[in-house]
Amino acid sequence: MNALTLTEAGHVSITQVAEPVLTPGHLLLKVEMVGLCGTDLNSFRGRNPLVSYPRILGHEIGATVLEGNAYTPSGTRVAVHPYTSCGRCPSCRRGRENACRHNETFGVQRDGAITELLVVPAAKVYPSATLSLKELAIVEPLTVGAHAVARGRVEKGDAVAIIGCGGIGLGAIAASAFKGARTIAIDLDDTKLETARLAGATDLIHSAREDVAESLRELTGGDGPDVIIEAIGLAETFRLAVEEVAFTGRVVYIGYPKAHVEYEAKLFIQKELDILGSRNALPQDFLEVMAMLDAGRFPVDAAVTAIVGLERAPSILAEWSANPAAFTKIMVQM
DSSP: EEEEEETTEEEEEEOOOOOOOOOTHHHHHHHHEEEEHHOOOOHHHHHHOOOSSSEEEOOEEEEEHHHHSSSTTOOOOEEEEOOOOOOOOOHHHHHOOOOOOOOOTTTTTTOOOOOEEEEEGGGEEESSSSSOOOOOOOOHHHHHHHHHHHHHHTTTTTTEEEEEEEEHHHHHHHHHHHTEEEEEEEOOOHHHHHHHHHHOOOOEEEEESSSSHHHHHHHTSSSSSSSSEESSSSSHHHHHHHHHTTTOOOOOOOOOOSSSOOOOTHHHHHHHHHEEEESOOHHHHHHHHHHHHHOOOOOHHHOOOOHHHHHHHHHHHHHHHHOOOSSSSSSEEO
């Protein structure tokens, strides 16, 4: 069967691989739609230390069950939980298997989903009778942002600022708005800010034209946001989050910083801040995002920049690498 394989950094091609073998407790899926994300882009660019080559890409999955069970029969459309968990490490013992020390994600530490057929554990699928395959393929990236909102204990009435309106940031924006928080979106791209508004952002800050710190203070009466979620991974925005969040506020980091970050560390103590990391997502995040999509609370069409066939996937990855700002979400239709 066909698969999209990253053979080495900068080189991806359509290859032939063996069909998977169905085993007890698993389901056989026909892969229909797979999203590409920043992890795939970093792997393509040779900047992902977790990936090895060759590697079939893809972990944002919308699929149809070909061989199911009594709970998920054949013909059911599903989203897929793409992570593994060992059940033994400290994270797993605490019920936070999303941060499993030994996690293997589709398309990174193990072969991914941009292929024709996939076998997955029955417990790793989330069926839906109402969501489209396109919506199901966007569930996983939205859960990463939704998990950050959960980590930040966002509640109705909170002022929440999200730095970065890419795919992950949009998930945080939509989840924050879904909880009834005042949601402030920050980016330097007008199109992404407009998509953030459609996702529920109540306020927009264009960071190339406005002073972000000053704007945040104006919007919050001088207090700063109750929660700031950083979804870019820049040293300056890591610092800004700590500097501008309210006293006793919560800072949540999703983005991986590209360089060492130096802080005015006394602010951690002076403000008595909660500094939180956020990684992957939990089952409840998947259920929440699917409920949000069912309620029509996310602009899927606006967020998806391009849908391409498998034959076009190698070239569009190269285009994305050359001009990353041109794309928010790319999907491969199998």
